[in-house]
Amino acid sequence: MKTAIRVVSDAADGAANDLAIGSGSLDVFYNGLTSASALAKRAWRDGDELARTYPNATALLSNAAAAVGSQKSGARTQLYGLANLSDPERKLIGEVLGAGEVAGVVALPDGSLAQIRESVLAGIWRVRIGSEPAREYLEVGAIPQIVRRAATDLTSADLAIGAAPDGAMNVQPVLAEIRERARVWRFGMRAHVINLTLLPMSVIDLAFLQQSLGNGPVQLIFRGYSTCRVQATGIRNVWSVQFFNSTDNIILDMLEVGGVPIVALAADEDFQDSAARIQEIIEAYFT
Template sequence: MKPGFWIAPEGAEQPVSVFPIGEEALDVQYKGLTASGALAKLATLDSEELARSCPRAVELLSTIASAIGSQAADAPTQLFRLEGLNDLERRLIDDVLGEGEVAGVVALPDGSLAQIQESVLAGIWRIRLERDESHDYIEIGAVPEIVARAAIDLTAGDVVIGPAPEGTMNALPVLAEIRERALAWRPGQRSQTINFTLLPMSPVDMSFLQQTLGNGPIQLMSRGYGTCRVLATGVRHVWSVQFFNAMDTIILDTLEVGGVPVVALAAPEDFEDSAERLKQIIEAYFT
């Protein structure tokens, strides 16, 4: 097993199972394209014909471009449903938005999953609810509301610390610190980090920590500068944040106490940049 707060069960390499968000039944020539490849494909098509064939998709993209330009990181998210769009229009939106750095899943109370995929335009997200394909929508914001809500509504409000197993060294004081910080944290405050890479924690300590905090409903992966896995624990405001190198070895293993970790959030400056880039795409391909 790998060291770290979160240990993959049965030797699994990836704790996060990220499902495809795009139109799985679309024509093969469109599937698997990167963002640059998708736009290159668009460049070979007749822009006037695209605009005539997909007027609602082009209108929706224009609306999103205007909306994200005025979005603030701490403001409520804006949601745009895709009902009424045909397969060609959905495919066009998939091609324009592409797949960005952050993806993941949220486990819902009914046992289904919500699939999360950031677009190549940071701050624009694609969300699909597994239980109902009609719940397929685009959301603008620092992080989708379903992630922020699940982090609060589907986790425990306190840490229940049971008897420590034999061989425990430092887990009890660390758990007491986590509990104190989690109960005291309020929105707007900075997150606090506990770095296990620097702490003298035994395998028994780490196992007891994981068992005590439990697994939460959110699993996210960011592939920006290296790979980062963000997992909500079963305790409100407590997150496992792990950074991995190219060999999939943990190089930084932390718990963060606070809101959704910043590594999974769109930055304030991303909104204006994404608005400008999306407007350029619309002007280049659809006008």
Template structure:
């Protein structure tokens, strides 16, 4: 099978550098409890003592339950900052929420990164900005707002198509189609997919295509049924969506014109399920 649109030179797989944020990243500076130590400490406490030791965590989780129970994909997300929690409470929340299928990062204009990790309860996200520890929060919604904002901040849906290099076959008509669809797309329009797996595109075509639409600031990986890599391009509303098999070979290579691809976002039914599961977890821990 031919190489995909986003691969390293020579056909080698281009790894995506995802910085997971979970138990190991929630401990504070030296001298405080590590994540492992905090979780071991939590295991020794009964529900009454746990509630007494972690009041801010319980309050935050109760607010998250209320938020996700009423959340919809078409309404703004809700943020819950973690700055007022101590180490024990942060690690309790990390233990309860776990890590889900979607993770990745957003490159911010100042050169820093925003790391995102979906929890095991779909629609509840852990977001951390590199700036400092106070910029760390849980977010309830289909996808963290910072992802949508970074996608919307891309300069334009229009782009210049240069002279096709020697050996190109179909790059020019494909680029013209991408530009037309990107310019025409509106939130009320369904996303449109261009499937490179089925197109007769040469390596020269793919290289020219990549050089024209460029890389964007968002990289996401979904590890549900197999692995899916979602990358924003340098063109607004245009995304690379690639699916891999167990051998890390690309089995489906597409460009998607539209909003954030659905493979990375939570749905309304996810919110309902997560609210129910989180409520059950809270009752098991604290009651």
């Protein structure tokens, strides 16, 4: 199931959008600097001077610090707009937050794309919707809400199972299992995992499985100890989760029936760690 995700938008022309990560589109939005390396260039400035020069950015960071300190993984996210920041203040925010391990794109109902990127402070995300002009904001939470909304609103509630092609082995019972689990899953329930790597599935099986599930509006890439790609399928509550080795070969291929897969979510301990780190940054550079 290693295929490029394509989403047909609701725009009049019905054009398909390739949701590609790593092609440089996110590099314009995120400069990739970490908090330490970027802020070191400003270390010579007095903290009070930074606070006076960048008052809106300073206030935003203080609010984000308070928010992430009280955030819980299952709680509603908290949003902070960037519209009132000057360009230098936006740059400062980018330097403080840096670029973390999770990035993604989300197709929206109007045909536009949203770009999301977790900062080096887990649980603090930067989101940009559309372009020229783009709407940008910070979001504190396990995952930006547009990910959950798109995966719910822009997917089908039922899985239609057609006749399997010649040469298929086990795809029909797998599809039946997916359909039954997706129908009964509700928020708060444990995700049901189907490990395709361990199943006797032929190339024909996998192709028909991909065709039946279709592609959804969300693609996330997690780059930690290994690369993980999380994609919403065209069926509500069904996700493709694939892990890759250093040569870009799939080493673990799974389907998860449930909410956004846990590998992409910030956890409670992440919020507490990020709260401590951002507070240290504020005290070191802005006071």
